[in-house]
Amino acid sequence: GAGVSQTPSNKVTEKGKYVELRCDPIxxxxxxxWYRQSLGQGPEFLIYFQGTGAADDSGLPNDRFFAxxxxxxxxxxxxxxxERGDSAVYLCASSxxxxxxxxxxxxxxxxxxxx
Amino acid sequence: GNSVTQMExxxxxxxxxxxxxxxxxxxxxxPSLFWYVQYPGEGxxxxxxATKADDKGSNKGFEATYRKETTSFHLEKGSVQVSDSxxxxxxxxxxxxxxxxxxxxxxxxxxP
Numbered sequence: 001g002a003g004v005s006q007t008p009s010n011k012v013t014e015k016g017k018y019v020e021l022r023c024d025p026i027x028x029x030x031x032x033x034w035y036r037q038s039l040g041q042g043p044e045f046l047i048y049f050q051g052t053g054a055a056d057d058s059g060l061p062n063d064r065f066f067a068x069x070x071x072x073x074x075x076x077x078x079x080x081x082x083e084r085g086d087s088a089v090y091l092c093a094s095s096x097x098x099x100x101x102x103x104x105x106x107x108x109x110x111x112x113x114x115x
Numbered sequence: 116g117n118s119v120t121q122m123e124x125x126x127x128x129x130x131x132x133x134x135x136x137x138x139x140x141x142x143x144x145x146p147s148l149f150w151y152v153q154y155p156g157e158g159x160x161x162x163x164x165a166t167k168a169d170d171k172g173s174n175k176g177f178e179a180t181y182r183k184e185t186t187s188f189h190l191e192k193g194s195v196q197v198s199d200s201x202x203x204x205x206x207x208x209x210x211x212x213x214x215x216x217x218x219x220x221x222x223x224x225x226x227p
Contacts, residue, residue: 004158033214042119042204042217043159056213091159098213101166106151106158 004107025094035091121218138205146207
């Protein structure tokens with residue numbers, strides 16, 4: 001069946017521009033997560049949605065980062081005034097219900113390059 | 116705080132060799148422990164997990180035992196195959212938490 005889909009797979013933008021990254025989770029999964037993976041590092045948590053609401057946004061690095069999930073399925077990660085340090089692979093994951101017993105299914109990620 | 120330290124790579128082994136990838140952790144409570152794997156061109160996927168001390172997680176011939184006394188969760192496989200070539204991530208989550216803490220990943224290459 002269809003897994004987690006992320007678009008675009010690659011995005012190159014200039015410093016200062018605004019970008020949106022999209023995630024289509026597995027159908028029926030109520031929990032959705034965004035992670036960021038910098039080169040040579042493991043993924044770092046950004047934000048967690050349970051349904052439409054952001055249940056935990058403690059990983060967002062600053063107020064330039066924002067994410068929405070208005071209908072409880074597709075999510076968009078938005079980055080304003082991008083900086084070169086934002087360059088990374090942004091990973092989306094979904095799970096049936098969240099919590100330790102519900103395994104995460106990851107997408108292939110969006111590679112963001114800020115020039 | 117929470118953190119995961121795993122063996123730096125890359126690791127190169129011949130087919131049928133024994134594999135160990137070390138992972139140690141620091142946690143404030145009683146975490147669940149995971150190994151995730153990323154095959155070339157694919158997304159991260161759960162390989163195995165253990166939710167309490169002395170539990171052993173196993174899948175696809177891989178095993179890892181949750182050792183509270185040494186705060187470790189080392190990944191082992193008795194005989195690796197070329198198809199095991201991937202990046203392996205150790206991770207933890209605290210009970211009731213929403214996020215995983217990942218190690219930096221270990222790239223394994225198995226040569227025929």
